Amino acid sequence: MGQSPNPADLKRRELEQLLPEAFSEGRLDLDALKRALGEDAVIEGGERYRLDWAGKADAYKVLQTPSTATLRPQRELSVNFDEAQHVFIEGENLEVLKVLQKAYFGQVKLIYIDPPYNTGSDSFIYPDRFQESKEDYLARINELEDDGTLLREGFFRKNSRENGHYHSNWLSMMLPRLYIARNLLRDDGFMVVSIADEELHNLKLLLDEVFGPENLIATLVFDRNRKNDAKLFSVGHEYMLVYARNLQNLKDSNLTLRAPKEGVDEIKKEFEHLKKKYGTDWKKIQSEIIKFYNTFESDDPRYPLTRFRRVDEKGPFRTDGDASWPGGGGPRFNVAHPVTGKPCKKPSRGWVWSTYERMKEEIDAGNVAFGKDEKTIPSIRRNLFDKDEQVMRSVNFSYAQKASQDLAKIFNGKKVFDNPKNYLDLARLVEYLTGAGDIVCDFFAGSGSTAHSIFAVNKRTGQRRKMISVQLPETIDGGSESGRNAVTLGHETISQLCLDRIARALIDIYTTPPLSEQTKVFRLTPSNLKQWRGDGIETAEELEEQMQMFVRTEKDGAAVEHIFFELLLKFGQPLTTPVEVLDVCGTPVHAIHDRTMLFVLSGFSEPMIDALLACAPKEIIALDSVFADSDPLKTNLDLQCRDAGVRFTCL
Template identity: 30%
Template sequence: MTNAAQANQPDNDTLDMHSPNLVDDNVQKISELFPNCITESEDESGNLKKSVDFDLLRQELSQSLVEGGQERYRLDWPGKRQAILEANTPIAKTLRPARDESVNFNTTENLFIEGDNLDALKLLQESYLGQVKMIYIDPPYNTGNDFIYEDNFAEDTASFLERSEQVDEEGNRLVTNTESNGRFHSDWLTMMYSRLKLARNLLKDDGVIFISIDDNEQSNLKKLCDQVFGNENFIGCAGRITKKSNNKGEFWSPNFDYVLTYTKDINYTRPFFGGVNFSAYNLTETEGDRKGEKYQLVRLYMSSLKNRNPEQRFWIDCPDGSKIIPPGQTFPNERPVLGDGIWRWTKDTFNKNLDRIVIKEVKSSNLLNEHKQPAKWNVFTKTYLSDVIANASAKPNSFIENCINQTGSHDIKSLGIPFDYSKPKTLIKYLMEVARIDSGDIVLDFFAGSSTTAHAVVDTNAQDNSKIQFIMVQIPEKLTDDTAEHKEALKFCVDNNIEPTIAEISKERIRRAGKQIVEDNKNKDGIGDLDIGFRVLKIDSTNMKEVYYTPDEYSQADLDNLESHIKEDRTGEDLLFQVMLDWGVPLSLPIEVKEIQGSTVYYVGIDSLVACFDTISTDLIDEISKDDPLKFVSSELAITHDQDKTNIKARFAQLSPDTQVKFI
């Protein structure tokens, strides 16, 4: 028996109780001789398994060109067309707010979405189309032990999921993708394809996506992303050192992975930023238009500058009335000789930038005064960090050495949370830096895990006084004690009375990280304005009742149940967020809840959207109209008579004519 055949023998002692499958044996033998001829295909029952590409096999066995199917350069696999269909298929789901699990719910601009990331990406299409500057994801590496999403394309009902045992009682549909699976690569590619297609829609034209991956699927992922984003938008694949020493592996000892990088449109994307010495910019502007900006002082005279331009050799007035000039043999209005010192700027540039000039009394100066004696003053210019970043031409190295996994473990354990395989916060901060992420930008991670990305965003905001927003998406994958990496995390959840899921670990990390960052920066100006909150939104079925029957099939009980078209367990705030999704309103806008005329009224984005799902009266409309909202929405259940809907629209048309009025 060959080594390969032995490797395929089952590990247990269970008897097969059937005769050998000779076809499988033959496929295995061909695989040993011609591995390039082995593929994955469906059998008559629709099951995927290893099979032989006979056109390729014929070519391998022929000394002349063999006619076969049309050749083309592309990546195909069973399930690709279904993945495209799934990405384009709408879903009847919504996002329901969870105030008690959120931090600063009304004012925060950060989002944590709990649920299947495919559903989340679909739900975000209206509100965040073309709005995300950076996406970072760390998807399953497909090692044979990872959980992947078991997507279903034939039907989207609870009965299918129950029948196929793809979900637990919480609605999770993750399965282990073992190497014995006949569609090992196909399932992983299918899962990634639909999600990447939807993610691309969310990127800004100059947006960028970073994907961490290892050797198992790196080559397939590159081809997949070439199709989704376009090969012309591939902007590099960086290597990242994952650990300093590692004795695993049979041949190479693996100690790095990849960060595959694409942009939405290469024509709009700025070159990556190669970095500066941030610590040198240790001063902060205290007044003027650039108040709050970091800068450093740079001498206006540098001895390395040598030319004879008379416009760069002139007297500068000091605070005590004296004059100073760089050392030399000539003085204005004589033309400088070679070797005379000159300023970095011409006199015209100096006069135009007096607000950036600092003249300081120093212990030692190499400048001369008007008596041609050593001066006691020196001249400096303010060099602002933001200007240096904007004009920097250096590019980052494509090998990342200082973001090892051990740092990631320390990051989360410093918060008192035991969780393995967390990416280092420094990696995300570094990627944000090279991609020039700035205030107002949105960073998305739809394989959030323990929310390293959110931690990195808040930390960067504290460091730079910026207001970058994050959107995290994480399915509530259950923690179990059957794996070492989950055992401690499970105990942590039990001890802290939280649900034992990765989503709960993720939320708890953001809470603790925010508090720690505020404490570490408590003496820093502006730290009180730091957004350490996040708004928890959970994916659920639509708020509207589903109608499955034709009118002649209704019973009286059915009719009684349809008195309201809204599900009984849904709140006004549930309805508000479904309206925001449908109308494409950003889910991060501030929300103010007011009591007006005895009804609860929601003000989103001050007065961008006003919603009321309680009983509506004329007095209520009059009061709301004073704010001239852009949009007003209510429920038909909030009006007593059909004609009231017309009256409400007419009232708004009279008092606030620019308000768009809708009912659900």
């Protein structure tokens, strides 16, 4: 109860369910596994194709070490805490992921992260040596004060190119986080990771190991800026690697992803304006539409729409669609020209339509374009306004300067963060990969661009996606222009700046935001519950001392609300679960899921038994201390719960 789930145990249970014949007395039998999979499925010998690095085994130790931390609510930093559907968590993201794992296992639709690119100037958390014991790791993660700040330098530090384990450090940092991220994803979920050239190759291999190479969907390229002072090539692009949790599942469900055509609404607005001005003078309207197109730069996302250069009552259209059968061998029936009445020239590969009747339907619908006479092969007409959706391109233009300007705009024109992600790019991605009610998570939240994108998508679509943002309280460097501006605003850490950006972005998008679009804030802290430390006990006196500590499960001074949210997560309930605080015989009792789950944390009396059972709960959780050493009272509750078919858990 006091620790997060161990990913290795979860994997073992999955494997045991899938291949029970490969286990004997609870342990994996490698010979039986070989028999189950077939001898050819097992690699013999020491040489094989795989990603390896110094410290990989220790990175797995870190992954498999449970967390005893918890998340403490910060009402004073939240807005509309009780109804808010977005969550912001300040704390070290690996520990946060471990704490969230039970409550959000298989619940998240999209995880997007923008981790350190390992350029040689990045700082992140990694072991300072490559033989780290569990005790060393626990000591390291406990270098946090109760408020989540760091106790000592060295916990969060720069990974310079001169470091002998430069790439290994980065991989050791990424591996456990990606593994737990995969556990959080739904079976139809997506993982998207931004990266640059420095670690693209390593990240691809690492994601292949965690997700399986068969689940790679695409490598997206974002051209962010031009560097005219470059001596060889102007390298200004970044990547996003897109993986599915289970790509075969998406294929089996016939999932088709489509995004709004960017710029169609603007062209439609211009077309309607020109119709009011010029009536049915299509030549004049066409000329003006082309002038409008000429304002688009070649790297503008709207530029591909400029191919629709002809205009009639249906709007801009093009007539260059190929009407021939792909690969050749298509039907070769006669089609009369509408003016000359003679059979039109046929495409060498045959018609794309299987029968004349099918082609006639398209002709009658105005979707086939004829030349001035029968000597021209007819083509397919496409109208710009017929389809307002398209498949997302793998190469995109996204200026870094625009992202910085958009962020500065909501901070009164002040630059407060270097190299933020363009929230509009992320909004397109979020809308493409998620739907109403879906959960999106970003555990390298940075300046808060992903949260900003969620607000934009929710406002545009009228839907409600939920956001979980996680950011380490990394100290802001006051030596840079952006750092000085952020410090002037009163922000000491990036997490504070991120939370401010979330609040400002919400106002910028909505003006008057719905209550559900607000954010509840939590902070990573040590557990409110005492942890049994049996491994260091050597004498009877030490054992007695340890047992005396557990007269009460909770730590002295632990607030009831803090204990409640810790138990909420440990019992697998999300942080946005609606909570009702009942007055039961003068004692506050926390209730969730229409009172089917009750938490008794403040006290207990005999009359409360009937009152609690009257709520028709399925489960009652109580601290042992609420019974004030009255075993008969606790036993009575336990027996009556059994009679009523209610699960009773005493901590």
